Amino acid sequence: MINIFTHFGSQLVVGLGWTLLCSLITLVFSSIIGTVLALLQMLPSKLVHLLCRIYIEVFRNIPLLVIVMFLYLIIPLYFFKINGFTAGTIGLTLYTSAFIAEIIRSGIQSVEAGQLEGARSTGMTYWQAMRYVVLPQAFKIVIPSLGNQFVNLIKDSSILAFVAGFDLLYQANAIASKTFDTINSYLVVGILYLLLTMPLSYYMHYLEKKLS
Amino acid sequence: MQTWTNAFSWINIRFLLLGLKVTLFISLIVMVLSFIIGSLLGILRFAKIKYVSATVGFIVDIVRNLPLLLIIFFTYFGLPNFGFRPDVIPAAIIAMTVFESGMIAEIVRSGIQSVAPGQMEGACSTGMNFAQTMWHVVLPQAYKHIIPTLVSQLVSLIKDTSLATIIVVPEMTQQAQIVYGQNANFTLPMFVALALLYFVVCFTLSIVGNLVGKQLS
Numbered sequence: 001m002i003n004i005f006t007h008f009g010s011q012l013v014v015g016l017g018w019t020l021l022c023s024l025i026t027l028v029f030s031s032i033i034g035t036v037l038a039l040l041q042m043l044p045s046k047l048v049h050l051l052c053r054i055y056i057e058v059f060r061n062i063p064l065l066v067i068v069m070f071l072y073l074i075i076p077l078y079f080f081k082i083n084g085f086t087a088g089t090i091g092l093t094l095y096t097s098a099f100i101a102e103i104i105r106s107g108i109q110s111v112e113a114g115q116l117e118g119a120r121s122t123g124m125t126y127w128q129a130m131r132y133v134v135l136p137q138a139f140k141i142v143i144p145s146l147g148n149q150f151v152n153l154i155k156d157s158s159i160l161a162f163v164a165g166f167d168l169l170y171q172a173n174a175i176a177s178k179t180f181d182t183i184n185s186y187l188v189v190g191i192l193y194l195l196l197t198m199p200l201s202y203y204m205h206y207l208e209k210k211l212s
Numbered sequence: 213m214q215t216w217t218n219a220f221s222w223i224n225i226r227f228l229l230l231g232l233k234v235t236l237f238i239s240l241i242v243m244v245l246s247f248i249i250g251s252l253l254g255i256l257r258f259a260k261i262k263y264v265s266a267t268v269g270f271i272v273d274i275v276r277n278l279p280l281l282l283i284i285f286f287t288y289f290g291l292p293n294f295g296f297r298p299d300v301i302p303a304a305i306i307a308m309t310v311f312e313s314g315m316i317a318e319i320v321r322s323g324i325q326s327v328a329p330g331q332m333e334g335a336c337s338t339g340m341n342f343a344q345t346m347w348h349v350v351l352p353q354a355y356k357h358i359i360p361t362l363v364s365q366l367v368s369l370i371k372d373t374s375l376a377t378i379i380v381v382p383e384m385t386q387q388a389q390i391v392y393g394q395n396a397n398f399t400l401p402m403f404v405a406l407a408l409l410y411f412v413v414c415f416t417l418s419i420v421g422n423l424v425g426k427q428l429s
Contacts, residue, residue: 186285194274198274
């Protein structure tokens with residue numbers, strides 16, 4: 001195991017870098033898209049609501065692998081060249097944003113209606129009330145679920161291995177096929193994944209306890 | 213248009229449906245196995261037995277925080293080094309059961325914790341021991357709380373079976389790959405069919421889960 005660390009250290013660092021990059025990009029964009037989707041559903045328009053629901057239900061009920069493979073294989077067939085990392089990151093963003101939208105929506109709904117009404121009665125517009133009164137409370141409620149989603153996102157980024165995205169798992173396969181030492185290659189990469197996910201997941205546990 | 217009608221010929225669709233059968237078969241077995249194992253682990257973790265609970269908790273946390281894909285690789289490519297060489301479907305079932313058990317252990321534990329402590333104390337004070345209290349009083353209430361979560365876990369399990377295509381398990385995604393591998397023109401139609409089939413199965417289940425959840429609460 002130590003051998004793998006010393007011999008393939010640089011390769012592992014590269015893998016870690018791609019995994020982190022993919023996770024960060026996905027984290028930022030899926031948070032934005034998810035929040036926007038959740039807010040759009042609050043609009044009075046039935047059509048917008050329906051479109052948001054379709055997006056959310058479609059991406060929540062199709063395997064991530066199918067989404068990523070779709071992007072990876074279909075886009076070059078009809079449009080332009082796309083590399084594995086881009087396809088994987090876009091797919092992961094589309095997938096995760098649907099989950100985040102659902103989490104934030106449930107957060108907004110769990111804030112009492114009186115809060116919104118109270119804010120409105122002080123003269124705030126609807127969006128001001130959302131921005132300064134409802135959303136801060138909603139975010140506080142959903143922090144643990146969001147955190148879990150972020151842990152899932154890091155784990156899901158291993159989907160990049162399917163489409164040659166150079167991430168940790170891809171490097172594990174490469175190392176395993178070079179050394180034939182499958183057990184230790186996967187163990188090493190497993191430890192690296194745990195280093196990313198475990199602290200986050202324990203911190204979320206701690207937050208959950210503190211907030212409740 | 214011709215491509216699409218050809219792609220959706222009965223032979224291809226039947227081939228996909230055969231894959232769906234494998235997908236559902238694996239999901240069902242994994243769900244049953246991990247429901248049992250996960251419940252046991254969840255109870256053990258909750259029981260606060262010296263050393264045992266902490267160890268179980270630590271293992272569950274490790275499994276939950278690893279990518280499923282890594283566990284599948286490890287099972288199929290790593291275990292043969294220990295002299296254990298499972299076939300593709302058993303390997304997929306083993307790997308996914310390990311992962312799902314961890315997930316379900318956590319769900320069960322949160323379900324048990326959501327049962328009011330008074331229930332447990334009350335049952336104990338009638339002279340029941342820990343196992344009896346769990347079986348007759350706490351678990352029925354806990355499971356009632358977590359049914360919706362368990363259903364959504366089943367949905368994500370069905371979606372996750374697609375990962376088993378990496379070790380060439382003949383489930384739906386793999387079958388689709390075989391079809392468009394023979395004729396690249398079928399790639400888009402096959403993905404549409406694949407997405408549709410997964411969507412129908414998972415969405416129906418989610419709705420059923422929601423309905424059951426509402427009924428129970």
